[in-house]
Amino acid sequence: MPLDPVCGMEVSTATRFKTVYKGKVYYFCSDPCRRSFEKDPERYLTHGPLGRHPSE
Amino acid sequence: MSVSLVTERLKIVGMHCATCVLTIENVVKGLRGVASVQANLASSEAVVSYDPSRVHLRDIVRAVRSVGYDVYKREVTFSVDNMVSIDDESIVESRLRSLPGVIDVSASHLNKMVIVYVNPETVDAPDIVKVLGEAGYKASITSEVKLEDFGRVELSSMLKWSIISLAVGFSLLVLFIDHMTLRLVPEGVFNVLGLLGSTLVLSIPGRRFFIGAYRALRNGVANMDTLVALGTGSIYVYSLAVTLGLVGGEVYYEAAVLIIAFVLTGRYIEARVKHGAGEAVKKLAEMQPQEASVIRGGREVKVKISEVRVGDVIVVRQGEKIPVDGIVVKGKAYVDESAFTGEPIPRERGERDPVYAGSVVTGGWLHVIATRVGSETTLAQVARLVSQAQAGKLGIQRVVDRIAGWFTWIMIFIALATFTTWYIIAGASLETSLVFMASVLLVACPCGLGLATPTAVVAGVNVAARGGVIVRNVAALERAGDVNVVALDKTGTITVGKPSVVSIVPAPGYSEVEVLELAATAEKWSEHPIAKAIVEEYRARVGSYPGDPENFEPLVGMGVIATVKGETVGVGNAKLMRGLEVDVEPLSGEVSKLMGEGVTVVYVSRSSKLAGVIGIADKVKEGSAEAIGELKKLGLKIIMLTGDRLETAKAIAARIGVDEVYAELDPEAKSDIIREIQKKGFKVMMVGDGVNDAPSISKADVGVAMGTGADVSKEAGDIILVHGNLKKIPLILKIARRVRRRIYFNLFWAFIYNITLVPIAAGILAPVGLTLRPEMAAAAMALSSISVTLSSYQLSRWNP
Numbered sequence: 007m008p009l010d011p012v013c014g015m016e017v018s019t020a021t022r023f024k025t026v027y028k029g030k031v032y033y034f035c036s037d038p039c040r041r042s043f044e045k046d047p048e049r050y051l052t053h054g055p056l057g058r059h060p061s062e
Numbered sequence: 063m064s065v066s067l068v069t070e071r072l073k074i075v076g077m078h079c080a081t082c083v084l085t086i087e088n089v090v091k092g093l094r095g096v097a098s099v100q101a102n103l104a105s106s107e108a109v110v111s112y113d114p115s116r117v118h119l120r121d122i123v124r125a126v127r128s129v130g131y132d133v134y135k136r137e138v139t140f141s142v143d144n145m146v147s148i149d150d151e152s153i154v155e156s157r158l159r160s161l162p163g164v165i166d167v168s169a170s171h172l173n174k175m176v177i178v179y180v181n182p183e184t185v186d187a188p189d190i191v192k193v194l195g196e197a198g199y200k201a202s203i204t205s206e207v208k209l210e211d212f213g214r215v216e217l218s219s220m221l222k223w224s225i226i227s228l229a230v231g232f233s234l235l236v237l238f239i240d241h242m243t244l245r246l247v248p249e250g251v252f253n254v255l256g257l258l259g260s261t262l263v264l265s266i267p268g269r270r271f272f273i274g275a276y277r278a279l280r281n282g283v284a285n286m287d288t289l290v291a292l293g294t295g296s297i298y299v300y301s302l303a304v305t306l307g308l309v310g311g312e313v314y315y316e317a318a319v320l321i322i323a324f325v326l327t328g329r330y331i332e333a334r335v336k337h338g339a340g341e342a343v344k345k346l347a348e349m350q351p352q353e354a355s356v357i358r359g360g361r362e363v364k365v366k367i368s369e370v371r372v373g374d375v376i377v378v379r380q381g382e383k384i385p386v387d388g389i390v391v392k393g394k395a396y397v398d399e400s401a402f403t404g405e406p407i408p409r410e411r412g413e414r415d416p417v418y419a420g421s422v423v424t425g426g427w428l429h430v431i432a433t434r435v436g437s438e439t440t441l442a443q444v445a446r447l448v449s450q451a452q453a454g455k456l457g458i459q460r461v462v463d464r465i466a467g468w469f470t471w472i473m474i475f476i477a478l479a480t481f482t483t484w485y486i487i488a489g490a491s492l493e494t495s496l497v498f499m500a501s502v503l504l505v506a507c508p509c510g511l512g513l514a515t516p517t518a519v520v521a522g523v524n525v526a527a528r529g530g531v532i533v534r535n536v537a538a539l540e541r542a543g544d545v546n547v548v549a550l551d552k553t554g555t556i557t558v559g560k561p562s563v564v565s566i567v568p569a570p571g572y573s574e575v576e577v578l579e580l581a582a583t584a585e586k587w588s589e590h591p592i593a594k595a596i597v598e599e600y601r602a603r604v605g606s607y608p609g610d611p612e613n614f615e616p617l618v619g620m621g622v623i624a625t626v627k628g629e630t631v632g633v634g635n636a637k638l639m640r641g642l643e644v645d646v647e648p649l650s651g652e653v654s655k656l657m658g659e660g661v662t663v664v665y666v667s668r669s670s671k672l673a674g675v676i677g678i679a680d681k682v683k684e685g686s687a688e689a690i691g692e693l694k695k696l697g698l699k700i701i702m703l704t705g706d707r708l709e710t711a712k713a714i715a716a717r718i719g720v721d722e723v724y725a726e727l728d729p730e731a732k733s734d735i736i737r738e739i740q741k742k743g744f745k746v747m748m749v750g751d752g753v754n755d756a757p758s759i760s761k762a763d764v765g766v767a768m769g770t771g772a773d774v775s776k777e778a779g780d781i782i783l784v785h786g787n788l789k790k791i792p793l794i795l796k797i798a799r800r801v802r803r804r805i806y807f808n809l810f811w812a813f814i815y816n817i818t819l820v821p822i823a824a825g826i827l828a829p830v831g832l833t834l835r836p837e838m839a840a841a842a843m844a845l846s847s848i849s850v851t852l853s854s855y856q857l858s859r860w861n862p
Contacts, residue, residue: 024617025617026623
């Protein structure tokens with residue numbers, strides 16, 4: 007199972023919350039996680055997950 | 063002043079909150095004549111006390127509806143066999159309207175039907191039958207509107223009696239001429255023959271006039287029958303008195319008989335023409351075949367149409383009529399639906415396409431699974447609606463009816479004045495004075511006046527029905543003549559209502575079909591409407607479905623990523639392309655051009671390279687632009703109301719010539735805009751989807767629903783287009799204008815006729831030797847109604 011790059015949770019590929027970055031599909035647990043990722047994908051890809059849901 | 067209040071309990075539809083209670087109470091309390099109102103949320107009821115002399119239940123219902131609720135009503139249809147004239151119609155209507163619990167009434171002597179909308183909490187069908195019975199009318203409850211054969215029996219009996227009366231009348235006329243000249247027949251025989259003949263004619267074919275006059279009198283009104291009865295009656299009684307030697311002078315038996323003969327002949331011709339005018343409905347009813355070939359137990363059997371059930375599979379071959387509404391399960395055929403859509407070109411119908419009862423298979427064959435049979439078919443509903451509409455009344459007709467009601471009394475007064483003037487003031491003989499009086503009575507009949515409107519309406523509704531336009535509310539047809547703004551819904555009204563591929567722009571190295579194949583394969587498993595449009599386009603161009611993708615990943619709000627033949631294919635918006643790092647610059651020129659036209663752009667990429675773009679849009683229906691052009695030529699302003707984005711709406715509007723665009727609206731907002739336009743003094747016709755646009759359609763002065771052909775009777779709208787296409791809108795306006803012109807023309811001549819002939823009948827020109835004998839007066843009157851009826855009949859033959 008893929009990991010949510012924002013919170014670090016395991017998520018199913020069947021989730022509605024997905025995006026594509028540099029040709030690769032990423033999966034999220036929720037819409038806030040996805041939106042945080044879309045705002046600054048490089049941050050999560052280089053520093054790893056936050057370990058919690060983003061506080062918006 | 064003592065007031066007798068009526069208290070009614072109304073079932074309110076749509077009341078679901080405490081503010082609803084207040085809203086309803088306030089609006090009803092605001093009406094003049096309402097003493098108290100109490101709405102109850104729990105029981106969804108309102109109890110209203112009102113003074114029926116100051117406010118009608120109809121106004122209360124209208125008030126409740128105006129704030130967005132409705133009152134539960136029941137529609138009851140009666141057939142009243144002895145409602146034979148327009149006067150009967152008004153008696154029936156006014157009687158019922160004054161009954162508590164009656165919301166609205168529409169009576170028509172043309173098909174002898176009365177439709178009553180009642181508050182079932184207060185009054186019910188049997189009460190109405192009783193009230194009509196007390197007024198002298200025999201009513202029976204029918205759930206179905208009679209479609210066929212109304213009046214055929216009556217027609218033949220009218221013809222028979224007309225001929226008999228004419229024969230007797232002319233025989234007596236010959237005797238009268240002999241009496242004036244050769245005197246071959248002795249005076250005694252002449253008198254006795256006259257007495258016998260006229261007694262016979264007055265008491266058998268003439269009886270209807272005396273019965274009608276009596277019935278009218280019992281209801282406190284005077285009508286055409288009153289005039290005929292008084293006119294013939296006075297002549298007959300006078301002649302009888304002469305025969306018995308009570309007074310001196312000549313007998314006028316032949317005049318009495320000829321009057322009955324002429325009026326009856328006039329009515330017969332009138333009825334014939336009216337019967338012909340009802341033909342459109344009859345033709346619709348006849349279109350349903352009587353038999354069907356049904357597959358039962360694997361074999362094809364012929365059964366009566368009444369035995370066909372929903373779910374039966376029916377076989378229809380070339381040249382046959384489809385007997386039910388249904389879905390094609392097998393076969394392919396050209397189907398002619400012109401009978402009720404007015405569309406002349408047969409359509410191709412294959413598996414999974416809907417077909418409708420009454421359409422004709424012009425080539426090929428079909429197996430159809432029945433979904434609606436008998437009185438549920440679209441055809442039957444159309445027939446029912448058209449027939450109900452013809453029983454409806456125009457605003458102008460209510461005015462005319464009221465005038466006609468007074469008119470009769472005024473004419474009776476003028477007739478009496480004529481008699482008094484001649485007999486007492488001018489000192490003429492009893493005979494002369496009486497003859498002048500009778501002539502006035504007979505020439506005065508306002509029946510041309512009464513016929514002018516309804517016959518023209520029936521004609522207009524027929525012309526519309528032939529063109530696939532169902533007029534449900536004839537008053538709306540009348541208002542359509544005043545419309546100066548036409549508001550059009552976009553999706554499904556101007557456009558087809560679902561997205562389709564409008565253009566494919568391949569990147570260098572690709573062909574259109576290659577781009578389409580990539581996209582269709584990638585989107586094959588998607589449920590998105592855009593995906594469906596792409597797959598459908600592929601099927602239409604290539605003739606088969608695309609292959610399966612190896613992998614498929616939908617991304618909400620972006621598009622899909624799929625693996626096709628080992629390569630990553632992306633189909634979606636600019637955001638998806640950014641994520642896939644696809645450079646979209648090569649086609650940016652084409653893309654901005656498409657977006658400027660209101661087209662949604664879908665990018666297609668393969669292995670991070672742009673393969674092309676596909677333009678998706680809701681196509682403008684064929685004929686929409688022409689219809690709008692035609693409407694503008696008629697001097698109307700065209701506006702568009704849509705829930706869609708402003709840019710998309712504007713692009714389409716510019717292309718088809720819409721004057722003003724209001725976009726991003728929900729159904730309520732559409733109706734608000736209509737109200738604002740109305741406030742500026744415009745009359746608005748709203749054309750839209752009969753279900754989603756119901757609020758604005760009901761708000762508009764004239765509401766037109768684009769029928770989907772499924773269930774015409776359930777849609778909102780005064781006018782329904784059977785198979786919705788804007789092409790029919792100019793037709794509606796043309797019919798409306800033509801009907802109105804015809805009504806004014808008819809009314810004008812009917813009035814002129816009465817105004818000129820009444821003084822002559824009264825003997826104003828007697829000093830110069832010009833008088834109108836009673837039988838001539840009757841003939842002139844009959845001619846007047848015949849000419850009005852024929853003038854409308856001519857309209858119903860009009861083929862726009």
